[in-house]
Amino acid sequence: MFTAFVAASWAVGAPANAQEVQIAVTDPTFDAAVLRSSLEPLVSDNFRLEDQAEFLEQMAHATALSARGMGVDYASSPQRFVLGGSLGPALVGKGSSFGYGDGLLPQGGFAFQGALMAGLNLGAFADKDHPMRRFVLYGHGMAAGGGREPFTASAVNGGAHLQSQLLRVRDMGAAGWGGLALTTGFDHTAYNLTLEREAPIETDVATWMADGVYEVRAVTNSVPVELSTNMRAAFITVFGGGGVDILLTGAAESEINLLGDITDGNRTVGEALVTASDSTDITGVTPRGFGGLQLNIAMVKVYGQVNVAVGQGMGFHGGLRVAM
DSSP: OOOOOEEEOOOOOTTTTTTEEEEEOTTTOOOOHHHHHHHHHHHHHHTTTTTTTHHHEEEEHHHHHHTTTOOSSSSSSOSSSEHHHHHHHEESSSSSTTTTTSSSSOOOOEEEEEEEEEEEETTTTTTTTTGGGEEEEEEEEEEEEOTTTTTEEEHHHHHEEEEEEEEOOOEEESEOOOOEEEEEEEEEEEEEEEEEEEEEEEESSEEEEEEEEEEEEEEEEEEEEEEEEEETTTEEEEEEEEEEEEEEEEEEEEEEEEEEEEEEEEEEEEEEEEEEEEEEEOOEEEEEEEEEEEEEEETTEEEEEEEEEETTEEEEEEEEEEEE
């Protein structure tokens, strides 16, 4: 059988971030050059082959940003306790539809997290003027799954924070001021993106059914340091603040090994193979601002928060809390 190979690859023994695209045309009546010119750009775009290192860096930063603030209540100024849950995404880099355009993968870094949280005022059982009333200890964490076909995603986060009131809360009945709070702690976040089924890459002349391994893994550990305040009027609380995120460790890596038939209608005209791998490490200090709105229904609080990491991206999460 006549076989024409069209390949774009590095030599054997290339570094870990080597990428390889191979197209084998098994039908002698099919134009290999036309197939290559139509299929290779789509493969590269859909699987982020040309900018894999940049994509991994964006995914790591999005993973770090995705859970920011989920484990802390900036709006309720709890004097006894707070319990709640939240979820939301983060986007770093270019993109539309908050991360996804028409391609298989996010156009920039994208991560999604959910968290359950609890907080205890360390002076909950002391007099209201006791110094320990200034401190609230928080813990949060959750593992969740989801994704967008043909990919699935898994997310894990956890952490603990201590919030200290530098300026005391002022309660004026129907209104109030949350004073000025300093919050710091530790955040661990992880996000995995995995291909679960065949992904069709369609060109004007043929379709490649990509199947096999495509996995991106990102893990970060960081320390946020924040100043925040809030204002309450009747049932509405507005809150906001800013600070820095100290990324202690951050890493992302990919593993790609895709193989599948190329078809033209009902006939198989060849096959294609894509192999690639890459990794990146990130550290540093990133300024961040945040703000949000909370609806207060007695002890029940419904809130939304936006995080903006300077020079990187943004995230959003919302949820429900019970606070006293």
